[in-house]
Amino acid sequence: MTPVELRQAAREGRWTRPTAGVCDGHVQANLMVVPQDAAFEFLLFCQRNPKPCPVIEVLEAGRVEPGCAPGADLRTDLPRYRVYRDGQLVAEPAEVGDLWRDDLVSFLIGCSFSFEEPLAAAGVPLRHVECGVNVPMYRTNRPTAPAGRFHGPLVVSMRPIPAALVPLAVQITGRYEQVHGAPVHVGESGALGIADLARPDFGDAVEIRPGELPVFWACGVTPQAAALASRLPFCITHAPGHMFVTDLKNAALGR
Amino acid sequence: MTPVELRQAAREGRWTRPTAGVCDGHVQANLMVVPQDAAFEFLLFCQRNPKPCPVIEVLEAGRVEPGCAPGADLRTDLPRYRVYRDGQLVAEPAEVGDLWRDDLVSFLIGCSFSFEEPLAAAGVPLRHVECGVNVPMYRTNRPTAPAGRFHGPLVVSMRPIPAALVPLAVQITGRYEQVHGAPVHVGESGALGIADLARPDFGDAVEIRPGELPVFWACGVTPQAAALASRLPFCITHAPGHMFVTDLKNAALGR
Known part of the structure; x- marks a missing residue:
């Protein structure tokens, strides 16, 4: 399926499932839509926290x-959205055209799906892909750099990596700065304030086998968590895993 | 001289000269100060044009x-400022405390001084440094990506580089993305719309010797040019060459 076909299917309500693994090779993006009066502060939050x-x-x-x-339309072309008012989830619709306002500013933010493709191509196993589940994500004890009303913890995704492949995983993902780049932490999950890897805050738990280390990457859920913590009067995001599929190629993001 | 000493001297009016070559090893920055109501558009302009x-x-x-x-104060600690109203230069004072307003947002933008140090350390000659003049800068025919009211041409700095050292110069500066990164163009200045290299739009002309190619880097004058083209009602910048000297180390910007 091409990105155009996927977006068309989402627009017509024929595709409402997660987008992991579809449109191979194309960049998928997190969506964050905020009112104009919060746009400077949110862009500044992104500038100050480029990894997440x-x-x-x-x-x-x-x-x-x-x-x-x-040709795409951000109001209809994602499979599913989340709508928040005053920091509370109020709806999870398949389109948001009826909620759209002229003062909304939309941000597309890089997603780690883009670096999973080169990881897999290099022989780095991806447990959550093998198991067909969502990647596990955790709130950490590391604060983000605040900007105006936006603040909150760094959220990370975790992939168990065989010890001998950790350097390769760091080097490959380090080439993809526009999609979170190199990990922020290797092993020692307690130092990140994660009490129990078996109980992620978002996504699904995955097994860590003998000889593997948990490796943590900054995660695109971080800005959503900040928008909620700020109790923004109104914002729209993608629903977890239901990303916006762009025409950009993952390969074009590497260096 | 340390950055603290340089800033103190500027604050007390004892240093009003350009800052090229002072506080070796420390990051110097372009300053752009705009009213709050233009801050989102200006930050977006920067996000869309990360090289300049x-x-x-x-x-x-x-x-x-x-x-x-x-401990620094952006209102006093640069050696010289420029003040613009409606896109016109109206003053070039040594401090701007009396013009400051509560709604001003300040941007510090990377400067190529930071990558000249590792270039020189690797044996790449820098003509304008040898000659003790300002680097030559040119308006090009390449448009920047506009953001709201901000638009204008890409401005480039030029350094003549011996042909055999061009790859090295590209590789070294490519490691410094926070200070313009790799060049945008090598040789063939006509293709950039530069009619005569001997007549730069900013800075001083330098000789290009046999066996050398003119190499062009995106330049921090670009956002100033955009602010002027937009006829912003009010903005403050550093005066050319009179940069803000930070406590950051150039080495920390490389990768």
Whole structure:
């Protein structure tokens, strides 16, 4: 399936499932939509926290067609959305055209799906992909750098990596700065304030086998957590795992 | 001289000269100060044009002490400023405390001085340094990606590099993405719309000797040019060559 076909299927309500593994080779993005009066502070939050919040594209108020996906419409072309009011989840609809306002600014933020492809190609096993579950994600004790009303903990995703492959995993993902880049932490999950790896805050738990280390990458859920902690009067995001699929190629993000 | 000493001397009016070559090893930054109501658009302009506008730090309205220079005051600690109203230069004072307003947002933007040190250390000659003049800068025919009211041409700095050292110069500066990174163009200045290398738009002309190619890097004057083209009602910048000297080390920006 091409990104155009996937977006069309989402627009017509024929695709409402997660997007992991679809449109191989294409960049998928987190969506964060905030009112104009919070846009400077949110962009500044991203600038100050580039590892969890690598900005792929910003659409100014009044725009819904990204440059990275000509013909697309951010109001309809994701499989599922989340709508928050005052920091509370109020709906999880398949489109948000009826909620859209002229003052909404949209942010597309890089996603680790982009670096999983080169990891797998290099022979680094990905447990959550093998098991067909969502990657486990954890709130940490590391604060982000606040910006105006936006603040909150760094959220990380975790992949168990065989000890001998940890350096390779660091080097490969380090080439993909626009999609979280190198890990932020290797092993020793207690030092991140994670009490129990078997109980992730988001996503699904995965087994860590003998000889593997848990490796942690900054995660695109971080800006969502900050938007909720700030009790923003109104915002729209993608639903977890239901990403916006762009026309960009993962390979173009590496260096 | 340490950065603290240089900033103190600037604050007391004892240093009003350019800062090239002072406080060796420390990051120097372009300053751009805009009213709050233009801050989102300007930060977005930087996000869309990361090569000419690599953001080192943003100070929100009401703040004048950067995290990259504790104890400093952006209103007094640069050797010289430029003040613009409606896109016109109206003053070039040694301090701007009397013009400061509570709604001003300050941007510190990376400067190529930071990558000249590792270039020189690797044996790449720098003509403008040898000659004790300002680096030559040119408006090009390449547009920047506009953001709201901000738009304008890419401005580049030029260094003549011996042909055999061009790859090395590309590789070294490519490691310094926060200070413009790799060049945007090598040789063939006509393709950039530069009519005559002997007549730069900013800075001083330098000789290009037989066997050398002109190599062009994105330049921190680009955001200033965009601010002027946008006829911003009010903004403050550093005066050319009179940079803000931070406590950051150039070496910390490389990778």
